[in-house]
């Protein structure tokens with residue numbers, strides 16, 4: 001999948017010898033009578049649900065109901081199939097991603113994942129860790145583009161660690177290349193130089209097709225947003241970045257309506273803190289995207305609010321909150337389900353092209369926050385503390401009471 005390069009000793013500097021790198025409590029949420037407003041289904045999609053571990057089953061149960069209701073109001077019917085993954089799959093069948101789970105995911109229109117992992121499996125060998133299942137499903141679905149929005153909602157602006165005037169109004173999207181670059185490039189491993197010095201090495205390498213396809217996802221994404229794309233690289237130093245910039249610039253000719261700019265990664269890291277509002281959509285390679293998307297998400301200050309989407313060229317996308325399984329609060333009805341609910345909105349928008357249903361969900365989340373309802377992670381004085389289930393029920397109420405004109 002990832003590109004690799006044939007290197008010779010001259011390219012690498014000192015000569016070296018390469019050694020190869022080596023179901024828990026779920027009260028069904030009450031969906032109120034939406035029958036009057038429900039449109040007869042004209043479209044049907046199959047969704048694979050992967051609840052996973054910890055708070056995963058709690059947030060997925062809530063998001064499923066929201067997806068179902070928002071869909072029904074737009075004439076969409078879903079067939080849900082729940083499959084084991086992560087620690088729960090290890091307990092059930094001894095592997096973190098059973099073949100049946102991957103097969104079901106591949107056959108569906110989209111995949112919604114909760115979270116995986118937990119203390120119980122922390123000491124497992126690498127191939128038997130829940131996290132391995134996550135890498136396997138990304139690889140199995142060939143999802144090479146990771147979309148991570150960072151939006152500072154007006155209701156939560158005080159959760160940001162940045163000054164209010166800097167954080168207010170931030171609404172950006174990081175598009176990260178997910179299956180290439182230095183995390184997968186070869187050669188990689190450990191070796192010894194001709195002077196007997198031990199070394200570790202990796203290779204940053206991108207083939208044209210890898211840059212071109214992520215560029216197209218990014219330009220399309222910018223088009224659906226505010227039409228501005230900033231490509232982040234290190235083209236003043238790295239050949240792989242110079243090549244990245246050349247390909248991104250070439251693909252730009254297919255998108256004359258999108259305004260393209262380029263920025264070096266060190267500057268981008270500073271600008272994200274200094275003036276994040278200047279960004280609309282950012283596209284970058286695997287390693288820079290890993291770092292910048294975490295930095296961008298922290299501008300919002302609340303891990304329980306952040307969704308993500310991973311997309312391939314064809315086939316189902318994978319949609320999941322960016323948080324983990326939060327074993328410290330699992331099973332206590334304390335989890336914030338909004339990141340998963342917003343991941344369901346991304347599933348509708350980027351996975352199925354159902355923008356109206358997606359907007360219904362996004363609006364319902366804002367309405368619920370406007371009412372002052374907060375789970376523990378985003379609670380502040382003067383707001384009302386609710387649990388995962390109640391937050392979900394309030395979002396359902398909001399979805400239900402929207403009139404189509406408001407969407």
Ligand SMILES: NC(=O)c1ccc[n+]([C@@H]2O[C@H](COP(=O)([O-])OP(=O)(O)OC[C@H]3O[C@@H](n4cnc5c(N)ncnc54)[C@H](O)[C@@H]3O)[C@@H](O)[C@H]2O)c1
Pocket residue numbers: 055114115116117118119131134303304320321322323324325326327328329334335336337339375377
């Ligand atoms: N994509 C994934 O499934 C994923 C991502 C990250 C970590 N993990 C796994 O999750 C487990 C726990 O990892 P961690 O503690 O580093 O990260 P985490 O995201 O699970 O938790 C970090 C902190 O944030 C809180 N938190 C997270 N999500 C929340 C939510 N929705 N509502 C309220 N509070 C929330 C937790 O209670 C905890 O205090 C580990 O096994 C890790 O490998 C999985």
